[in-house]
Amino acid sequence: MTSLLTLIVVLPLAGFLVNGTLGNRLGNRFVTVVGCGLPIASFLLAIRCTIDLLAGGSEPLLETAYTWATIGERTFEVAFYFDRLAAVMTLIVTGVGSLIHVYSTGYMKEDKSYARFFAYLNLFLFFMLLLVLGRSLFVLFVGWEGVGLASYLLIGFWFDDPEKARAGKKAFVTNRIGDAGFLLGLFLCYWGLGTLDMDHINAAFASPTPPAVSASLIGILLFIGATGKSAQIPLHVWLPDAMAGPTPVSALIHAATMVTAGVYLVARLSGLYAVAPEASQVIVVIGAATAFFAATIALAQNDIKKVLAYSTVSQLGFMFVALGVGAYGVGIFHVYTHAFFKACLFLGAGSVIHALGGEQDIRKMGGLAKKIPITFVTFLVATAAIAGIPPLAGFWSKDEILWFAFGSSRGGSPLLWAVMAATALMTAFYMFRLLWLTFFGAPRMDKEVEHHVHESPRSMTFVLIALAVFSAIGGYFDVPHFLSALPALPEPRAAAEGLEMPLLWISIAIALAGLGGAALFFGRNAARAIRVAPRLAPLRSLLAGKYFIDELYDRLLARPLFFISDRLFLRFGDRVLLDGTLDGLARLAQRTAGALGRVQTGNVHLYALFVAGGIVVALLWSFGHG
């Protein structure tokens, strides 16, 4: 019993090692069994641990796996902590993760690096579990960095293509910038509190005598790390590029699990954020801004995976808004529902791409509803879920967020609600646009491709169905109240009393409006949209260019850095100064030798003269020195 948590973490690591070293030699079937079986085993163990947790009156399970270092009186351990929050996250990670592993067996069947793929997926799962189950910020950080590494390896999985490799590098570097903030927060925390165990941190800040270090400062620094990992402004630039990786990777890492690590971090340290109003405000502002702007960009994207990528960024903004106004349980609730419908959407997109033999541009799709029915139905359910149509899962979590954005006594306001509501409207609109353009209307693809459209194999469709079912019924599990061990959900403001139900109806109206609008513009072969397009061309190019933020970063940061590196350090510092000094010294030696060499004239009489002179000098010297 006491080592179950360690086992949950270690099983995927074993899968990585086995598949990584032996996979290529032992064939795809072996890789499948090991690569899928171990995560499923972890999932079953997680269920067992959850049962144990609930049976024990929700006392958190603690396991110390390994003492890393003992410096003086301070010890650093690798310990695992399992409370309700960890239970929810672990079940999501292992459950959805296992489903995606099964999906990958079908999607990656013809890939020549099948074993490497499953090895990396298992590696990712190991680090993610380390992150979620870690007791101290230290272990969490190891998992944090590790998922960044696994993400880099998986985004750049087809590394023969330089574009894809570059996308992997961009993800890793952007993450590292955020991690600088994370590390500063971690150091500040240790310096101020003397411990990195997160349950102790929460207790310290919740106690009547809080520690002397500024909770807001730590909170903001750690949030900078979360910005990098969870793709919020200004470090969101890596996530759309990360779509270069295989679709199961996008589903697992960039929809369901890794990007929610930032959300998990803030929720886990809720004791700290509850007493850090400045940090919470920062989170709210950035979360709302990200949600809004990402949604606007998604309206103008034409690649099926890019739409979903910006949608992910936007939904993460929603989660951070919830965390910022103090509704930590609601944020995690949205993580939970988002995992289901976003994974379903990504995997459905993968199914579409698989059916069309690699096509990703939605302008070249259409009319697929009858041809790939299972994919269509699951995609429809997931789209409805993300748009917030009741009674699917997305509706419950999104409505809760909108309510707390309006009415929370810790930061809710009508302005915030308006921004989030507008974002929700845009979400519904662009998601249904995606659905319409992909599945309805006349087929716009090449005849060759149309001829080969086929439904995906059972390994893929089974997973789609499972995820669609959860997207539908998942919302009935009341996660926020399950997680009541976290700080209680905030009380409504005085002015917001009694407005809960009206806001609920407005949410439903927004979702249906989005649906209707999309149908209006993009139904009947997108007739209206094509008519309206020329009038909106400049706006469209701004949105399609993602507000040109990448270009801005390049101009402001990358190019000056390159200039300094090239001109200052390489050409001047290295070539002129260092090489010049060395060459100069060598040349000096050469010239001196040349000058001194002129003494040797080859004339014997001169040498004899030198001998005479030398004898005189030596004698005189010896007289002086006895």
Next chain:
Amino acid sequence: MDKLSALLLLSLALFALGLLGVIVRRNLLVMLMCMELMLNGVNLSLVTFAQQTGTAAGAVLVFLIFVVAAAEIAIAIPIVLLLVRQKRTLDAAAFSDLKG
């Protein structure tokens, strides 16, 4: 001055004249003979000093110098002959190939 100091003076003078001869004379053979003169000067001073101590060390050294001088001249002359065969002259100024 007594005779021993005079002899020492003579040996100094012979040595200095020999070295001067090597510096100023051009003919290779004359330079060799001046080197012999230097050796003679040294021999004289050795004998003079050997007279003052009771040991035979000075005399032994003189004898060794005789032997070495003979061996040296036995080699130096053939070398001079070879050099003359090369350049067809006895002028030391002509032999400056090892310059630089």
Next chain:
Amino acid sequence: MMESLLENLDTLLIYVFALSALVGAALMLVLRHPMQVAMALISTMVFLGGIYGLLGVHFIAAFQVLIYVSAVMVFMVYVIMLLDVRDPSFTRRFSGFLVPGIVAGVLLAGTLVYALAHGLFAVATVTVSFGLQQFSAAFLNEYWLQFELTSVLLVAAVVAAIAVIKGPRRRGG
């Protein structure tokens, strides 16, 4: 009176021979023909031999004449006779370093005389003359290593002389 005259004669002859040797050495530097230079050197050596004899070390005097005059200088005279002396070194006796050479020589001589005058060389007035017996006994007892080394040196010299003369011819032929 005879003894005092004889004693004085010894010293007088030493001074005379010393002066003659010096004159011979000086002549070496200014004579033009190498044969003349060789004659001057021979005379210097003979006078030195005389000085050794007057000092009482007769065997060294004998060696001086035997080795230096009759072996070394005869060899030198033969070589001078062999080579043609009518070359540039005959017309122009002195090298380009005449003046610097004279300066250096004067300096050297001056330094040594200065040392002698200021008693830096310990000069005693007692003379001990030792004979051939004493010399050979010392040579073969204490200095036997040097004795053997000289024979090695002579062998090496013989081999080297043969190699110098015969070497190129063997390679060529």
